[in-house]
Amino acid sequence: MQDEVLYRESFPILGNDYEHGGEVATKVKSILKELGISSTIIRRLSIANFEAEMNLVMYADEGRLEFTVGPREIEVIVADRGKGIPDIEQAMQEGYSTATAEMRARGFGAGMGLPNIKRNADRFDITSTPGIGTTLRYAVSLTMPAASETQ
């Protein structure tokens, strides 16, 4: 948990809004850049935020992405109202996907979304209630070197 908030902002995301999919992650990236966050951390958060945003667009009705910059880490909470995930363990497996033909035609459905988020975060937690929605909480540390860097 954050003991001190240096910056916090929250953005709405709409389900099925492919046209704007990725815009929230892009806005967060420019804010982090302006705050002087290192490019390695920005890259890891951008990957996680993009995947979380697109998951919300593809599978939920609506939700929000909120990020908080603290002295030690940047925490992101992505909470949605939607159909939820019945089997989280299965959803976390690389290659497992419930994407529709339309999503696959757009280049999604590789079953990499949630694993990409987990891999690029130093802390990751997911809770979901079928029929209600899903909440992702993840954070990238500002103080320790990345163990699972992608670049």
Added chain:
Amino acid sequence: MTIREVAEKLELKGLTKVFDKSVTGVYISDMVSDVIANAKAGNILITVQVHNNVIAAANLVDVSGIVITRGRKPSDDMVALAEKAGISVFSTDLNNWQIASMLYEAGIR
């Protein structure tokens, strides 16, 4: 090598203004999650995908340019988004493999 030099060598058709960024390599993929996880900053992305989400993904990981293959046409929206992000977009009738070979021949290794 810069994007402009690559475009001239390969005679690529620019759909956006050509932004003179330096090219660090090439990434070829039509899967968006693969692009965002594995394309490196400065890479040229070769893809058949022509929608906004690909531009967002490419921009988030600082891809320098995008070559759309097999003659697929992006929407005006996608082109505008790329231009705003400073990403040069080109189109070609060649396929992914053909354009990749040409980039290799041009010296991008």
